[in-house]
Amino acid sequence: MIKMKPKSECLICKNPFINKNPGRRPGLTCSIICEGKKRRFTDEQKEESFKRRFFEKIDKKSINECWLWKGFRNKKGYGSLMHTKENGQVQAHRASWMIHYGEIPNGLIIMHSVCDNPPCCNPNHLQLGTIALNQQDMVNKGRQKKGNAGIFGSNSYSAKITEDIALKIIESLKNEKAIRIAKELNVSKYIVYDIKRKKTWKHIKLES
Numbered sequence: 001m002i003k004m005k006p007k008s009e010c011l012i013c014k015n016p017f018i019n020k021n022p023g024r025r026p027g028l029t030c031s032i033i034c035e036g037k038k039r040r041f042t043d044e045q046k047e048e049s050f051k052r053r054f055f056e057k058i059d060k061k062s063i064n065e066c067w068l069w070k071g072f073r074n075k076k077g078y079g080s081l082m083h084t085k086e087n088g089q090v091q092a093h094r095a096s097w098m099i100h101y102g103e104i105p106n107g108l109i110i111m112h113s114v115c116d117n118p119p120c121c122n123p124n125h126l127q128l129g130t131i132a133l134n135q136q137d138m139v140n141k142g143r144q145k146k147g148n149a150g151i152f153g154s155n156s157y158s159a160k161i162t163e164d165i166a167l168k169i170i171e172s173l174k175n176e177k178a179i180r181i182a183k184e185l186n187v188s189k190y191i192v193y194d195i196k197r198k199k200t201w202k203h204i205k206l207e208s
């Protein structure tokens with residue numbers, strides 16, 4: 001894990017430097033020369049950059065408290081940031097998992113099992129889970145709303161999935177068959193069909 005100091009270390013040459021434009025986002029490199037080399041980041045440097053950008057936006061507290069995301073949040077309160085150019089945006093709590101524990105296995109989701117607080121990125125509050133587990137968790141916590149009706153229609157199967165899953169389905173639809181996605185994510189095929197026909201979750205857009 002990286003410790004943020006007032007003086008930053010240049011990601012390229014490793015020399016300490018002070019951000020010359022106070023008020024602006026702290027830079028990752030010390031000079032124009034190093035900034036130029038940044039374009040040819042190795043995979044390791046890309047991960048390093050990802051970590052730094054993540055911790056810049058985290059209000060890091062004790063291990064028992066919520067670490068809130070200070071950057072942009074969506075309507076549901078989930079933060080997001082750019083992972084790499086190739087991988088695109090990632091949700092902040094998922095980023096936290098990746099940084100602290102490693103890659104998220106295919107088809108699994110990251111649950112806020114301890115705090116149920118969407119902007120929280122404290123790795124101790126996160127748990128790897130399945131959709132079924134998450135739904136049970138929501139039921140247990142009494143959070144699952146009975147009539148998402150106004151927005152999605154009371155018959156909408158998609159009222160039963162989380163935004164995480166919806167996003168995953170939208171992404172998978174680019175190159176996988178609906179029926180296969182339904183099986184992989186263990187959701188009803190009608191959920192996937194509805195999303196495919198843009199009947200539901202059309203308010204979610206993938207940043208590309």
Ligand SMILES: [Zn+2]
Nearest residue numbers: 010013030034
């Ligand atoms: Zn440098």
Ligand SMILES: [Zn+2]
Nearest residue numbers: 066115120125
């Ligand atoms: Zn929390």
